[in-house]
Amino acid sequence: MDDRRAPSPPDATRWPNRFAGLGPAFHTPMRGAGLPDPHWVATSDDAAAVLGWPADWWQRWPEALAVFSGNSTWEGMAPLASVYSGHQFGVWAGQLGDGRALMLGEVDTPQGAMELQLKGAGRTPYSRMGDGRAVLRSSIREFLCSEAMHHLGIPTSRGLCLTGSSLPVRRERVETAAVVTRVAPSFLRFGHFEHFYHHDRHEELRTLAEHAIAHHFPACRQAEQPVLALLGEVTERTARLIAQWQAVGFCHGVMNTDNMSLLGLTIDYGPFGFLDVFDPQHICNHSDEGGLYAYARQPKVGWWNLHAFAQALVPLVGQGQGTPEDVAAIRAALARYETVFAQALAAQMRAKLGLREAREGDQDLVNDWLRLLETQKVDYTIAMRRLCDFSPRDAGPVRDVFMDREAFDAWAARYAERLAAEHSIDTERQATMRRANPRVVLRNHLAETAIQRAEQGDFGEVQRLLAVLSRPFDDDSGTAADAGFPPDWAQQLSVSCSS
Structure with a gap:
């Protein structure tokens, strides 16, 4: 060196x-x-x-x-x-x-x-x-x-x-x-906090918390118990992050506590993947034999990881003795996860379906749509993007991705009724939906093509794909193949912890 x-x-x-x-x-x-x-x-x-x-x-x-x-x-x-x-x-x-x-x-x-x-x-x-x-x-x-x-x-x-x-x-x-x-x-x-907690190094733990609050969560300093405020803020950021993962169909693959960002960022990209066919049980990490980090389990894993983080903060809450009052306060901060996650995901899915306002029955409409995608084995990103062209008078190309057209038509009738209830204007809604449903995501086969060329010394595809992914919502971003169905060979791709 x-x-x-x-x-x-x-x-x-x-x-x-x-x-x-x-x-x-x-x-x-x-x-x-x-x-x-x-x-x-x-x-x-x-x-x-x-x-x-x-x-x-x-x-x-x-x-x-x-x-x-x-x-x-x-x-x-x-x-x-x-x-x-x-x-x-x-x-x-x-x-x-x-x-x-x-x-x-x-x-x-x-x-x-x-x-x-x-x-x-x-x-x-x-x-x-x-x-x-x-x-x-x-x-x-x-x-x-x-x-x-x-x-x-x-x-x-x-x-x-x-x-x-x-x-x-x-x-x-x-x-x-x-x-x-x-x-x-x-x-x-x-994991930084877990390290000092599990090694009984509480002074270093306190120093780390003070550092995080001073430089990354300064608003928490005004709270009666800044560390509890820190826990609450980290809880909410994590909930909102994972709601965004679920909405876009992203699977992290290795949600260990040492891969969880205090700031609520997606970090440590390893065996990640975006859903092709909508499958809640999809496991993107070939090393995850038990499916612990499957797509549908990510929200609960986030909640579990936050409990591990909260446990590490116990010596810094109240008198540091883990009294019933302190434990209750910690649980109250963690309880915000379920509420924030549900609200954030609901808002994301309303945006993806072009619904301006929250109404009773929306969750059932969303759940039935996802269930339809699952049972019909429909590509998630393509179905959501094609739904942007839907109108009550013409379902458009989204209908073509379903084998059971009658099942789609039954759901589409309910969707059209819901749109009419808020006097939705097709052109306005469709434009809004295109800003919520990407045309292109980094599918494994797109990355693999860039990798294969790079391993031969041609880095042009990496830079081209970077440009495409910088405009994921634009109709003219990339080629038809970038936004199309995965080729048959993509089903043979797998990524693991060494990937």
């Missing part, structure tokens, strides 16, 4: 590095192992704009390739790997940490301080038996999905850039190494 430190880029000279200032109990300062002979794979102009950087930053600043491949750092960066613990697949896994992630530093931006984090820059003290590397395949998926989720309006870490190398890495097969740079206001996880 090159130990040189290059001057900071002129548009990003201040690095507050607030998490680094917490001390050695929270992280290990270190440099990345880097990639030999790195090359650019892709960059996101939109993510760069969040940092206040020009679109050509990666060309303008000569040291950028070395920095974002883990080979060098800019002046002001304070690279580190953080320690955390967590529950994995519902089982306490003990100490974990940034096994293949490395925070480069925290940089001031027009939108506030942002953390820059490399994924795949080599081993850290928390790598356990791993090599600390990421492969090109998984890195492309994470880079593309981070940006895709943002443009779908779903809170997420961002993908700034992706670099690659000929360095061989063994997974199910020998692949090549890559490093993806992630951007977020914070990568704090439920």
